[in-house]
Amino acid sequence: MASENIQRPEGAGEDWTVRQGWENYSSAEHAMWDRLFDRQAKMLVGRVAPEFLDGLDILRLSKPGIPNFEELNERLTKATGWQVVAVPGLVPDDVFFDHLANRRFVSGNFIRTPEQLDYLQEPDIFHDVFGHVPLLANPVFADYMEAYGRGGQRALRHGGLENLARLYWYTVEFGLIQAADGLRIYGAGIVSSYGESIFALDDASPNRIGFNLKRLMQTDYRIDDYQQSYFVIDSFEDLLSQTLNTDFAPLYADLADARAYATDTLLPGDRVFTQGTQDYATGKAAAA
Numbered sequence: 514m515a516s517e518n519i520q521r522p523e524g525a526g527e528d529w530t531v532r533q534g535w536e537n538y539s540s541a542e543h544a545m546w547d548r549l550f551d552r553q554a555k556m557l558v559g560r561v562a563p564e565f566l567d568g569l570d571i572l573r574l575s576k577p578g579i580p581n582f583e584e585l586n587e588r589l590t591k592a593t594g595w596q597v598v599a600v601p602g603l604v605p606d607d608v609f610f611d612h613l614a615n616r617r618f619v620s621g622n623f624i625r626t627p628e629q630l631d632y633l634q635e636p637d638i639f640h641d642v643f644g645h646v647p648l649l650a651n652p653v654f655a656d657y658m659e660a661y662g663r664g665g666q667r668a669l670r671h672g673g674l675e676n677l678a679r680l681y682w683y684t685v686e687f688g689l690i691q692a693a694d695g696l697r698i699y700g701a702g703i704v705s706s707y708g709e710s711i712f713a714l715d716d717a718s719p720n721r722i723g724f725n726l727k728r729l730m731q732t733d734y735r736i737d738d739y740q741q742s743y744f745v746i747d748s749f750e751d752l753l754s755q756t757l758n759t760d761f762a763p764l765y766a767d768l769a770d771a772r773a774y775a776t777d778t779l780l781p782g783d784r785v786f787t788q789g790t791q792d793y794a795t796g797k798a799a800a801a
């Protein structure tokens with residue numbers, strides 16, 4: 514991602530962390546959290562992976578107002594040894610991976626304004642905490658995130674970051690899972706978005722494709738709009754074991770000269786859950 518050129522702000526430590534400054538949030542900012550929380554919590558029932566709802570419970574995120582990281586971390590550390598630390602915005606890749614590899618999840622300490630209700634460029638505390646942190650209370654997902662951080666450090670040394678970033682995108686941010694009662698969302702980018710929570714699961718437009726590590730690492734993604742393809746994992750256990758039991762170096766070597774698949778591509782070997790109409794993306798492109 515384009516995080517190479519960012520400058521460490523004054524006041525941020527070597528590791529880019531800052532104080533959350535919980536006492537400084539205004540009542541309007543707490544109210545914004547509550548508004549976003551209520552809207553998502555309602556809509557997620559029957560849509561989100563049960564492990565996510567368990568995480569909301571374990572962490573007691575339903576309490577009104579922006580969570581105080583000190584309180585949140587007491588519960589999170591007890592559950593899985595993870596911590597949430599505040600950062601001013603995007604941090605460089607190496608810093609990001611170092612935090613993950615040490616079970617620290619970085620979160621923006623600011624919250625969106627009413628004008629940014631449904632779209633903002635940098636991850637705010639609602640995306641980072643509501644979207645990402647509930648699954649960090651799940652032991653299997655917690656291990657996956659640490660493994661991803663270690664994998665990121667190796668990818669930085671050996672090349673392959675572009676491929677590995679797609680794994681993060683299509684799982685941690687935009688993943689679907691085959692749960693006992695059908696497909697469910699779990700990616701933070703979906704779970705924290707009202708529109709995409711519906712689109713990713715119910716719309717006829719996008720492809721929904723069974724998880725295949727190598728295929729996924731060759732697939733482009735969209736940063737400007739809803740995804741044109743989503744990948745479906747069988748379980749968090751399967752995602753973790755595939756990640757831990759794969760030597761990524763030969764994959765990176767193989768993929769170094771391969772062309773990426775377009776975001777809407779379906780391949781003969783794909784396990785297809787939904788062959789998308791792509792009507793949404795086509796309509797958007799025509800209107801542009």
Ligand code: HBI
Nearest residue numbers: 514516602603604605606609678
């Ligand atoms: N910084 N704050 C923040 N949040 C991220 O998700 C993030 C980042 N810096 C880099 C980064 N992500 C990428 O390295 C990964 O998404 C691959």
Ligand code: FE
Nearest residue numbers: 636686701702
């Ligand atoms: Fe995110």
